[in-house]
Amino acid sequence: MLDIVYILNEIDNIMYFPILIIVMAAAGFYFTFTTRGVQVRLFLESVRLILEPSGDKNSVSSLQAMLVSTASRVGTGNIIGVSTAICLGGPGACFWMWVMCIIGASSAFMESTLAQIFKRKDSTGNSFGGPAYYIEEGLNRHKLAIVFCIFLIAAYALGFNLLCSYNLQSTFMEYSFYHPSTTPIIIGAVLAILTGYCLLGGGNRIVRVTSTIVPLMGVSYVIVALIVIILNYQNVPSMFVLIFQDAFDFKSIAGGIVGSCLVYGIKRGLFSNEAGVGSAPNASASANVSHPAKQGLVQTLSVYIDTLLLCTATALMCLSTGVARDATVSGAPYVQNAISTVFGTAGPIFITVAMALFAFTTLLGNIYYVDNALIFMNGKKEPSKRFMQIFYIACTVVVFVGALIPMDAAWAMADITMGGMTLINLPTCMILGKYAIGCLKDYEKQKKEGKNPTFKATSVGFKEGELDFWN
Incomplete structure (x- = not known):
């Protein structure tokens, strides 16, 4: 197992530095420059658009599609990922x-x-799509679209679910009853059984209840974090000094860049908000909007909610308390130690409950993306019921195994599979970027004319009837 973990870590390290860091930075700066900072410049317009109705009660609104992608983004990474980045990379990872x-x-x-x-348009007139579809149609590269789907399935059915299960069981390490040989097996088995029960169609009530509770838990988590920060207000100035000093300690970063705050900040930030990974577009394509740019603008808010709100809440809560941070407390223990300074024994329990809810809904949400990829690979048709049952059983086994594997292996598998998606999706977006940029210009032009923007495919160079929508 140690040899496998070593190999995974080596692949992970090389993939992120220098390859992914260069690709992500180049793509991000290119998109920011060509859109004239759309994510900042039109922030207020993004906020306004989330309240815009779809115009059809039976279709998915812009807000609903954004909430689906946000639910996928918000999860264990907002707590465990941030803790890991700070403990292993340093406070500068926040910056x-x-x-x-x-x-x-x-x-x-x-x-x-x-x-x-x-x-694309289905038989009922509703829409679906994602990176596989714009790779296939925009680049005319069906095989590359299949490769993307393979990475997506590997990420969301394997890598992320292994990590999600590990992260949940790690929250129990702080309790006296935890035994490293037996407790992970018990937690993994319970989580796998619940997940399998829901995936195989028997847990609709569980899904409805958790889907209702999770947004409330997310708000509660931010409130709890704010209470901890406010009660440690005297440490806030020095905390920000520490973050910026560490972020710009380039001598330290250059001395060990793979394990630096720079690389950990980028890795865990990408894992948490998934910007550019190619997951959120699967949900975005289902929204019924009058102009594609509307959904693009709304999705920028999802990234902000995930990172600037929830990830920052975790980081500032932990750093403001001043509790010890090192590799031994990396993950759930660091967050639990921080929150217990204010809430005592109730603090770790709150984190465990939050993690259980986040982990469970994340596990089920991940499979939504996987289903879309399987349909694409099956010639745009639903796979057989028997195949899906076998596949779901395999997913529950992955959940069980995730609770037992080492932390390094769990993170490396998630990083590698997610990195593969990103390395296909971002270059594709750069090649097809002219359509999105033209779409944004068309949207802003109509806004200046006082119109509610509507889109025609011909306005960005497509022929009439070339696309399923926008003709």
């Missing part, structure tokens, strides 16, 4: 998370706008 969030929001705009432009 690089913020930087990549703001730059990455432009990537989120591009991918979601492209998903809208190239979306």
Whole structure:
């Protein structure tokens, strides 16, 4: 197992530095420059658009599609990912998370706008799509679209679910009853059984209840974090000094860049907000909007909610308390130690409950994206019921295994599979970027004319009837 973990870590390290860091930075800066900072410049317009109705009660609104993608983004990464970045990379990781969030929001705009432009129409008139569809139609590269789907399935059915299960069981390490040999097995088994029960169609009530509770838990988590920060207000100035000093300690970064705050900030920021990864466009394509740019703008908010709100809440809560941070407390223990300074024994329990809810809904949400990829690979048709049952059983086994594997292996598998998606999606968005940029210009032109923008495919160079929508 140690040899496998070593190999995974080596692949992970090389993939992110220098390859992914260069690709993500180049794409983010290119999109920011070509859209004239759309993610900042039109922030207020993005806020206004989330309240715009779809115009059809039976279709998905812009807000609903954004909430689906946000539900996928918000999860264990907002708690465990941030803790890991700070403990292993240093406080400066927070700053690089913020930087990549703001730059990455432009990537989120591009991918979601492209998903809208190239979306398909089903038999009922509703829409679907995502990166596989704009790779196939925009680049005319069906095989590359299949490769993207393979990476997506590997990420969301394997990598992310392994990590999600590990992260949940790690929250129990702080309790006296935890035994490293037996407790992970018990937690993994319970989580796998619940997940399998829901995936195989028997847990509709569980899904409805957790889907209702999770948004409330997210708000509660931010409130709890604010209470901890406010009660430690005297440490806030020195905390920000520490973050910026560490972020710009380039001598330290250069000395060990793979394990630096820069790389950890980018890795964990990408894992948390998924900007440019190619996951959110699957949900974005389902929205019923009058103009593709609307959904692109709305998706930038999802990135901000995830990173600037939830990830920052975790980071500032932990750093403001001043509790010890090192590799031994990396993950759930660091967050639990921080919150317990204010809430005592109730603090770790709150984190465990939050993690259980976040993890469970994330596991189920991940499969939504996987289903779309399987349909694409099956010639745009639903796979057989028997195949899906076998596949769902395999997914539950992955959840069980995730609770047992080492932390490094769980993170490396998630990083590698997500990195593969990103390395296909971002260059594709850069090649097809002219359509999204033209779409944005068309949207702004109509806004200046006082119109509610509507889109025609011919306005960005398509022929009449070339796309399923926008004719």
